[in-house]
Every structure is written in structure tokens, then in C-alpha cells.
Amino acid sequence: MLLPQTRNIGLPMMNLMRFKGLPILQQLHIEEQLLRTSSENWCIINDGTNDPTIVMGVSGKPAELLEIESVLHDQVPVIRRFTGGGTVIVDHETIFVTFICNKEAVPDLQPYPRSIMSWSGSLYSKVFQGIGDFRLRENDYVFGNHKFGGNAQSITKNKWIHHTSFLWDFNVRNMAYLKLPKRAPAYRSARGHLDFICRLNDYMPRSTFIDKTVEAAGTQFSLRSLELEAIETCLETEFRPSTRFLTSEELEVAAAVAGQ
Amino acid sequence: MALRMWGSSTASALKISCASKPHLYLSRCFSTVLDGLKYAESHEWVKHEGSVATIDITDHAQDHLGEVVFVELPEPGGSVSKGKGFGAVESVKATSDVNSPISGEIVEVNSKLSEAPGLINSSPYEEGWMIKVKPSSPSELESLMGSTEYTKFCEEEDASH
Numbered sequence: 523m524l525l526p527q528t529r530n531i532g533l534p535m536m537n538l539m540r541f542k543g544l545p546i547l548q549q550l551h552i553e554e555q556l557l558r559t560s561s562e563n564w565c566i567i568n569d570g571t572n573d574p575t576i577v578m579g580v581s582g583k584p585a586e587l588l589e590i591e592s593v594l595h596d597q598v599p600v601i602r603r604f605t606g607g608g609t610v611i612v613d614h615e616t617i618f619v620t621f622i623c624n625k626e627a628v629p630d631l632q633p634y635p636r637s638i639m640s641w642s643g644s645l646y647s648k649v650f651q652g653i654g655d656f657r658l659r660e661n662d663y664v665f666g667n668h669k670f671g672g673n674a675q676s677i678t679k680n681k682w683i684h685h686t687s688f689l690w691d692f693n694v695r696n697m698a699y700l701k702l703p704k705r706a707p708a709y710r711s712a713r714g715h716l717d718f719i720c721r722l723n724d725y726m727p728r729s730t731f732i733d734k735t736v737e738a739a740g741t742q743f744s745l746r747s748l749e750l751e752a753i754e755t756c757l758e759t760e761f762r763p764s765t766r767f768l769t770s771e772e773l774e775v776a777a778a779v780a781g782q
Numbered sequence: 783m784a785l786r787m788w789g790s791s792t793a794s795a796l797k798i799s800c801a802s803k804p805h806l807y808l809s810r811c812f813s814t815v816l817d818g819l820k821y822a823e824s825h826e827w828v829k830h831e832g833s834v835a836t837i838d839i840t841d842h843a844q845d846h847l848g849e850v851v852f853v854e855l856p857e858p859g860g861s862v863s864k865g866k867g868f869g870a871v872e873s874v875k876a877t878s879d880v881n882s883p884i885s886g887e888i889v890e891v892n893s894k895l896s897e898a899p900g901l902i903n904s905s906p907y908e909e910g911w912m913i914k915v916k917p918s919s920p921s922e923l924e925s926l927m928g929s930t931e932y933t934k935f936c937e938e939e940d941a942s943h
Contacts, residue, residue: 579872579875580852580854580870580872580877581851581852581872604877605875605876605877606852606872606873606874606875606876606877607875607876608875632846634846634847635847635848635873635874635875635876635878636848636874638876639874639875661874661875673875674875674876675875675876675877676876676877676878677876677877677878677879678867678879679824679865679867679879679881705851
């Protein structure tokens with residue numbers, strides 16, 4: 523009888539860390555540090571985060587992307603993350619999946635944005651095989667023309683990260699904090715949030731999605747499960763992540779400058 | 783640039799143009815490699831003129847990155863180190879590190895890029911320059927590739943994929 527490990531001979535090693543309800547800021551800090559300081563490959567899955575939080579990309583402008591008055595009134599935290607891409611609002615109904623890879627980890631993969639997304643789209647095609655009309659459409663994960671996952675990336679000299687927030691479910695009220703972005707894919711056709719996005723919940727049970735994602739990753743990598751405690755002593759204490767909360771003052775100034 | 787050259791049956795061909803004719807750009811199907819510049823394997827170029835060296839990413843790099851929507855640059859007065867990142871560009875939902883081919887002190891930063899990041903796409907060897915540096919070790923330039931070597935480097939990378 524073949525041992526399971528023998529199926530993975532020759533595959534690059536990837537560390538798998540699974541969380542439930544890890545605060546999104548902590549998740550992003552771990553990711554940024556692993557991207558910048560670790561020479562290994564990583565898959566991080568966080569099944570929901572604790573509090574509703576807005577997460578903007580590195581170049582996001584609050585006045586353009588957020589209903590700042592409502593955000594401040596309801597004290598919704600706002601994070602600027604280290605990767606590119608757009609703005610999401612995440613909570614306990616969001617499932618996060620992250621891949622951090624050395625540039626040699628995926629054979630023949632060019633560390634360019636579209637190449638990486640082509641690879642990830644192919645991986646998730648295995649997850650959603652036979653489920654809905656899944657595809658990578660203008661860099662979004664969609665069923666048909668409805669987006670259910672927002673992704674973003676960062677590419678360094680020797681590594682890249684591709685992370686995704688999947689809308690297993692969402693609170694309609696939370697979407698009201700986000701404005702329609704100026705830069706949007708053509709297939710969005712100026713639809714509002716509620717007409718543009720859909721729930722993964724309508725297509726697949728939560729645990730099935732996570733299990734299938736791990737299974738798909740396991741076809742390309744030899745997965746090794748690690749707990750956060752196992753790596754905490756290895757994480758460099760001197761590393762300073764760029765991902766951070768925006769202060770109320772920063773949001774107020776942004777609103778004032780924009781004349782809101 | 784944190785990237786390698788893409789290879790495919792319709793891979794971009796690389797042509798060499800003379801720096802004395804900076805406007806001699808070929809069809810958008812081809813990436814331009816200018817003579818007279820030095821190139822890093824991470825796809826940045828450097829132009830050394832007197833005591834100042836200008837740095838940016840190559841035409842092939844910008845073509846593979848896609849539309850640049852944001853550029854993160856350091857402040858003048860700071861320093862750069864050979865092979866280390868000094869900034870980043872954002873394109874297609876991704877931030878990509880830009881690495882310095884040489885070490886030195888940053889003497890000027892292209893402020894136009896904050897309002898017009900697309901200059902990196904439209905003018906990678908002229909208006910889209912990122913930083914100007916006073917080299918601290920001019921001998922580092924000798925270890926960089928010339929246009930012919932860089933072209934060959936790119937062709938070999940293409941062929942390996």
C-alpha cells in the first residue's frame with residue numbers, strides 16, 4: 523500500500539497554516555513578513571475574521587473608495603494593505619486563502635500579475651469543477667458575471683503572493699460603506715455592489731470549499747501543516763510591516779480635502 | 783524588476799535601438815532595448831551621465847506588467863543599494879518591487895509619476911524615469927549588461943519557457 527506521502531515525492535514543499543477568526547490585520551502582517559523574510563512556500567487559510575473591516579489596496583484613496591462619514595460614524599476599521607488591487611469589506615463570513623511562493627515554485631510560471639492569476643485561476647477551477655460557471659474574468663473570480671472573490675498580489679525579486687477574500691456570505695449593510703470604484707472591469711457594466719457580487723454560500727458548503735482548496739494545492743505542492751506558534755519564534759521581530767490601520771484623523775483629512 | 787522574461791510562440795522580439803535616436807520605437811509588438819544603457823537581470827536600466835545615473839524599468843518589463851496605475855518612490859536624499867528594492871509599481875492588482883542596479887544617493891525623484899504613472903508604460907526610457915542617483919561605486923556599472931547582452935539574456939529567458 524502506498525503511503526500518502528509518496529504521491530508528493532518531487533513536489534515542492536508548502537507550509538499550510540489554517541486559522542479561524544484570525545484578525546485580518548494580524549493575517550496581513552504574517553503574510554507580509556513571510557513574503558519579505560521567508561524562503562519557503564506558504565498557504566494560509568483564515569476561515570472568517572473577527573470584526574467587519576475595510577481593507578484597501580496599497581494605492582487606495584479613502585475619499586474615492588469609501589463613504590467616509592458613515593465609516594467614521596460607525597467606527598469601521600480601515601486597513602491599507604501591502605498588495606495592489608481594490609477595496610473589500612471583510613467579516614466572519616469571509617474566507618481568506620493566500621499563496622506565498624518562491625518564483626521557482628510553480629514550473630514555467632513568470633512572476634507577472636497576469637501569469638500568476640492564470641495559475642491561480644487554474645487552481646480554483648479544480649476547486650469549482652462542475653460548480654456554477656466559474657472562471658477568472660478580467661482578474662476577478664466569478665460565477666457567470668457575478669464576482670465572489672477579490673484577489674490581489676505583491677511580487678518581489680524572488681517571491682510572490684496571491685491572496686483572495688472569498689465572499690462565502692456578506693452583510694448587505696456593509697456594502698454601503700463602499701463607493702463604486704472609478705476603476706472597474708468592463709464586465710461590471712456599472713452595476714452596484716449587490717448586483718455585481720454573489721455568495722459562495724449559494725454554490726458550495728463552507729468546509730467543502732476549504733477542503734477542496736487544500737486538495738487542489740496538494741496536487742502541486744507537498745503540504746505540511748504548521749501552527750502559528752511553530753513559526754512565531756522564527757518571525758523576525760525587527761520586521762516592520764507596511765500594512766496598517768488608517769487613523770480617524772487620516773480619514774477625516776481625506777474627506778475634508780475631497781470636499782465631502 | 784521582480785520578473786523574468788516570458789516565453790511563448792508569440793513572444794515579443796527584442797530590437798536594439800540607438801540611444802542617439804530615442805524616438806526610434808518599433809511597433810508595439812516589439813520591446814525596445816536602447817544602446818548605451820546598462821541593464822540588470824531584474825529588468826531595470828541605468829543611464830550613467832557624468833556624476834548622475836538615471837534608473838527605471840525596461841520597455842519589456844512595463845509591457846509584461848500591464849498598465850501602471852501607481853508608483854511608490856523613495857524620497858530624495860535617501861540611498862539605494864545594488865540589487866535591493868527602492869520602490870514599487872502597481873499594475874493589474876499587483877505591486878511589483880523595483881530594484882536598483884547600483885548603489886548610491888538618490889538626488890532626484892520623478893515627481894510626474896505621482897500624477898501620471900502611465901509614463902512608465904508610454905515612455906519607459908524617457909519621461910517615465912524613476913530616480914536619479916549619484917553612484918557610490920561606479921564599478922558596479924561594469925557588472926551590468928549592455929544592450930546586446932541584455933537582448934540575448936531576454937531571448938534565452940524566452941527560450942527557457
